[in-house]
Amino acid sequence: MKKPQYFLAALALTALLLSSCAAGTAAQQPPSEAASPSGSASADGGHAAHGSSTSSSDPSGGPSEASLMVCGDETMGNVTSILGLDSAPHTVNSWANSTFACTYHMLGGALKITVQEATDKSTALKYFEAMEALATDAKPIEGLSNLGFPAYETADGSTVFQKDSMILHVDASGLPEKLGPNSITRTEFAYQLSTTILACWIEHP
Secondary structure, three states: OOOOHHHHHHHHHHHHHOHHHHHHHHOOOOHHHHOOOOOOHHHHOOOHHHEEEEEOOOOOOOOOHHHHHHHOHHHHHHHHHHHOOOOOOEEEEEEEOOEEEEEEEEOOEEEEEEEEEOOOHHHHHHHHHHHHHHOOOOEEOOHHHHOOOOEEEEOOOEEEEEEOOEEEEEEOOOOOOEEOOOOEEHHHHHHHHHHHHHHHHHHOO
8 A cells, every 4th residue: 555655754754853852852851750649850850841730649650761751851852853934932831640641832833742551451451442443544553664563553643553562642733734834734844853752762762
């Protein structure tokens, strides 16, 4: 099956943006510090200057370093770069029920990225399959475009990937239909951002 052209372009963009992973990961705090309920910089994935954080009681002890990446400097830089923004957007993040959520507030609307942390890979796959079954007009992302992971997208601007015990959900449905200097769709943007995050996870497991 022929893949949409934007998949190939996004994969190329991912390779170009990978250099930000090393610098961004170095700025991350250890997960034990990130679990602090005080709303410190560590809880904001090293990006407290751009947003705020909230937390709730969670027996798992706090988000992993991989989860914190979605609200960290490297993802912030990728959002700003892909959309051609003049300044970094404000973010708000939270940790509850083993799910880390980061919302990027922009003039055109909000982008929400969540990472659900399951106890193991098989449990994560069950969660992923349940999400896919409930999603409206979900389309599997297949072939090289899924980077070897279970994945699907929706027409309203969401992509979901399952990697190991984590489920990454990039929801751009709250943004305008066309985005950035290249007028990409919300779904194209969600896919591009998802693959840059996954590339960082692969680069720094």
